[in-house]
Amino acid sequence: MARRRPRSSAVAIGAAVALTALLALYVVLVAARATALVRTGEPVAIALGVALWVLPVVAIWFLAREWALAIDVQRMADTLAEADELPVDDLPRSPGGRVDRGAARAAFDDVRERCEAEPDDWRSWYHLAFAYDAAGDRRRARESLRHARTLYRR
Template structure:
């Protein structure tokens, strides 16, 4: 299912780039200072948006690959606490659990599996920014 979503996003990106370039050419052809400025902005911003989307897709693919590998090895963190209806760790349980997984990841700084588990627990605790950083580090470590 997620592969279909990625394919749709890729197709939408291509359509967006074609339309943005076409509009940029049209704006530049008008020749007024405002239209030239808009054309240049489209030429700069469209590839920048495409780059950001491609980077996010690369992150998603790499994180999914590591998650599937860790799950196949039986190394995903078990559910140790009661979860909220949204699937998050209860606030009272989040801090000690994250601290424990952080200590485990710090004890094995070159182990991508420990860093990925930390990211999973941080995500379940609602700490998205920290989770993304941990999973990004796990991706980097897995390539070494």
Template sequence: MAVKQKDPRPLVLMIGFMVLAMIVYLALLSRLAIRLLQSGGAVGIGMGLGVLLLPLLGLWIVFQTLRSGIEHQRMSAAVDEAGRTLIVEHLPHRPSGRLERDAADELFAQVKAEWEADPSDWMSTYRIARAYDYAGDRSRARQMMRRASEGYRAAVRAD
């Protein structure tokens, strides 16, 4: 059963705008860094180097975030295509939209048993990462999602 997908265009436009704004900001910071470096003073050069590192760090963060988001979307689509998406709409939710604790724990127990049967399967690892998130354990969810990403990349390379 496929989950109904929202129209991604507004989100893509928002991300595009944010990336464009970040590029403008990084260009302005780079210009400031160059001016500081050209000042010739030790303090100016030191600050110029520091300010120059900020745009580079910003570019790296933007690149990694977009790369990770795109990869997670691809993994989600592959899991959905395989019919292994975690369906949680039928489970009880709090007014905030989060799953009720007991329901999340029960879902987690089911997915954990599946994962323990084959921890090398990236789809099972993806599913347990989602289950950790539903259960409220975000740090373990991120850890398992990184592991799922590694398995996904290995599977893509093998194909």
């Protein structure tokens, strides 16, 4: 069975922009409905309108936060690429494309030890994030990327 080629970064960026545009359209439509409810003058409608206005504000905050992280992660990746230090995904996979968990755990332990030895190095946290991702722990992967970004910005 042939392995699928990874999507190019241009396609991934295009998809992210398209999804952001759809979310922006949704936010605008919700904000318009919220404003219409507030303008009715009815107490219940005003309360609903104000409650609906919270959703666009929260969505915009999360969207800005995620785009800022993505931009910084790309900058870190560019820096690592220039130094030929990007993490390499060479873990064995099943025919369906899933990473072998045993191999991921073994690779993770090596990366974690490096991170513990160099806790103030953003590069070790960046690599730890990708080790978490390979091990299937997306939440810790994002936390590690956020910590790497904090160290990177210093």
